[in-house]
Amino acid sequence: MHSMMRSRLAHLLLAAVALALTCGVATAGPKVYVGNFKDNTVSVLDAAAGAVVATVPVAAGPHGMGITPDDRWVYVSGDSSSTLSVIDTTTDRVVQSIEVGKTPHGVALTRDGRLLLVAVYGEDRIAFVDTATRAVVGTVRVAKPHTIAIRPDGKVAYVASQEPGRFELAVIDLAARAVVRTVALDKAPRDLEFGHDGKALYFTQAGVNAVQVLDPASDKIVAEIATGVSPHYANFFRGTTLGMAVVQGPGELLLFDPATNQPLRSIGVGKQPHWLTVSGNGKNAYVTNEGSNDVSVVDLATGKTATIAVGNAPRKVVVQSATGGVKVSIANFAFVPPLITIAPGDSVTWSNDDGAPHAVAFKDGAAGPASMSPGQTFRRVFDRAGSHEYFCSFHPYMAGRVVVRAQ
Secondary structure, eight states: OOHHHHHHEEEEEEEEHHHHHTTTTHHHHHHHEETTTTTTTTEEEETTTTTTEEEOOOOOEEEEEEEEETEEEEEEEETTTEEEEEEEEETTTTEEEEEOSSSEEEEEEOOTSEEEEEEGGGGGGEEEEEEEEEEEEEEEEEEEEEEEETTTTEEEEEEOOOOOOOEEEEEEEETTTEEEEEEEOOOOOOEEEEEETTTTTTEEEEOOEEEEEEEEETTEEEEEEEEOOOOOEOOOOOOOOSSEEETTTTHHHHHHHHHHHHEEEEEEEESSEEEEEEOOSSSSEEEEETTEEEEEETTTTTEEEEEEEEESSSEEEEOOSSSSSSEEEEEESSSSSSSSOOOOTTTTEEEOSSOBBBOOEEETTOOOOSOOTOOOOEEOOOOSSSEEEESSSSSOOOEEEEEEOOO
């Protein structure tokens, strides 16, 4: 009798697991990756639990950080080295080091995740890294490059050049791989970021207590957003209605109106805030505090903050955008990214971010949506290793592939 009951219970548990997978229930939440400059590590935070769940040794002096659109890989440049560390977010381990040149600073990924730009400060150049092969495939000379911002359309990149006596923003044509123009500055540029809509480039300068707003159509500074002492990072993120800047002197997160470029309110964070990012749903900001060795998690609706202790001198931070699994965007009549690699049991969510209806049809015969209107999503859990090709039945030239690696 007891044997029969145990057997029935086992079958019920298996059925429950199968039902959860079928219904698209995800158990893993997004993770936050924080580079600890003086520890040569990256702290991995569980965003839901608000706690450090792993510590990853990386190249000395973690400086620039970037995460791929599928949330799978984190690239970390080592300021006191000549390499990039590649972290696999499924295992939270460094799987490869890429030689790029002496003293790499900032990094930036194109929106499709295919190309990574690295500011090789010690060799006065920008290195182009193909993320599929992880090889340096090109280089462009820029004097003392510090940080990089790629325009959302992927056509040009702006670089903060800190050459003494000749401070400027260098504009690189990514297709031609050449500097096509420069914007002269009186003081050294610090960070620069494109707002998610590409309408403005926000940048800060050493000794200037304001965020500069540049119109990329004219390369003219069209506004200044007044701040406290020493603003460092500023951006207008997708999924939010307000722009944000970290201000190091007073230890604040400044919120501003991107339409009027007027400051609205400040929220106290830790000491000497360095960088920030925003959760995929736009609800929380994560601010690294280099002077207090922690991260402030700010609820943007209420202004309430929580603090998570990390390593020594946290600087850069990136966050997974998905709430579980990986994402594929359908945009401009293409699947982005077209190729992803996942582990058995992982899920993939397709989101129609285009203006036309599309579909996801699998060559292995698995069920997919016959039609997805703009704004709709579809999720599939992949439980077996192998290669899964798919296409849009409305537009067969649109194709993609999911590779489920063996355990």
